[in-house]
Amino acid sequence: MTIPTESEVLDALRQVMDPELGRNLVELTMVRDVVISPEGAVSFTLALTIPTCPMRNRMAQDARAVLAKVPGVTDVQITFGAMSEEERRDILGKGAPELPKLNAFNRVSQVIPVMSGKGGVGKSSVTAMLAANLARRGQKVGILDADITGPSIPKLFGLPAGGLRGSEQGMLPAVTGGGIRVVSTNLLLRDEAQAVVWRGPMISATIRQFWTDTLWGKLDTLLVDLPPGTSDAALGVLQNLPVTGVVLVTTPQDLAALVVRKAIQMIRQLNIPILGVVENMSYFRCPETQHEHAIFGPSHADVLAQEAGAPVAARLPIDPQIAALCDAGQAESIELEAIQPVVDLLLQPA
Known part of the structure; x- marks a missing residue:
């Protein structure tokens, strides 16, 4: 039986990249304490930059996949560890990716992702x-x-599929009736119902391209509508765009609060400011009595805001008219006084 050598193991692990830093695990000194048993079982410690690294399971999965192809490897055991503060500073100082350059024709004053971690x-x-x-x-x-x-x-804005056009200078965004410039994958497709079945790296690359190749022109504010979760898309935006701060959206349910806490932890790890917490679907106001009913239970906004170190920017009601206007592609016709404090927050000078 062929027993793999430590050199063969390390050579294989050089194929595994840290998605955040863009360098391989061996180069980053993340692979430690390699042990190879006489039976061909390989074990090692994966030293993470932070113990709660959102990419750790993905890196471990990739490591197992490449080691499974090494002749003689019968099993792979990975233990997670963490770098010291000094090691982390050294690695991040050398490995922090350069932000992609914005198209020379563009001037964007602030970039504000709208994030939750929770879908719906x-x-x-x-x-x-x-x-x-x-x-x-x-x-x-x-x-x-x-x-x-x-x-x-x-x-939401009634923009038809296939609404993006290219030019020699870059991609031209679609423009709403109110002058809002929009880029979206649905504007690249002929049929808005067509599925986009892409893996993480392509999703991240598309987001970067939307940022760098779009002719945004002069913008006071670029809002970024993030998908649920704390993986590739959210990480790609928070790391590759010059984010001013994040608006967090939640709802009163305990489950929503639980998942939003994960987003708070991710944002903190990346040292990005949280501007405010918006509790959507906070209550329903009866049109006859004006009494407010907590349809989804009591609010958790104050607790989440305290954990985020940010104010509760707004509590938005359940309003069937808002849903109807969104379905009709008339989001620009929505009049909602409750959202004005969030608008005021975004208009404050940085």
């Missing part, structure tokens, strides 16, 4: 309402729809 909380509708209200106040606004596989921004 209304991030896209909040993004659309923020954009419409900023535009009403005279701002030049764009929306980068980073929900690559489940885009909904074009539908």
Whole structure:
């Protein structure tokens, strides 16, 4: 029986990249304490930059996949460890990726991702309402729809599929009736119902291209509608765009609060400011009595805001008219006084 050598193991692991730093695990000194048993079982410690690294399971999966192809390897055991603060500073100092250059024709004053971590909380509708209200106040606004596989921004504004066009200088965004500039994968497709079945690296590359290749022109605010989760798309935006700060969206349910906490941890790890917490679907106001009913239970916004170190920017009601206007592609017609404090927050000088 052939027993693999440590050199063969390390050579194989050089094929595994840290998605955040763009360098291989061996080069980053993340592979430690390699042990190879007489039976061909390989074990090692994967020293993470932070113990809660969101990419750790992906890197471990990739490591097992490459080692399974090494002759003589019968099993792979990976233990997670963590770098010291000094090691982490050294690695991040050398490995931090350079932000992609913006198209020379563009001037974007601030980039604001709208994020939750949880699906179904209304991030896209909040993004659309923020954009419409900023535009009403005279701002030049764009929306980068980073929900690559489940885009909904074009539908909210009534923009038809295939609405993006190219030029020698770059990609021309679609423009809403109110002058909001939009890029989205649904604007690249002939049929808005066509599925986009892409893996993580292609999703990240598309987001980068939307940022670098689009002719945004002069924008006061670029809103980024993020998909649920804390993986490739969210990480790609938070690391590859010059983010000013994040608006967090949640709903009153305990489950939503649990998942939003994961997003808070991710944002903190990347040292990005959280500007405010928006609790969507916070209550339903009876049109006859004006009494507010907590349909989804008591609010958790204050607790989440405290954990995020940010204010509760708004509590938005359940309003069937908002849903109807969004379905009709008339998001710019929504009038909602409750969202104005969030708009005020985004208009404050940095």
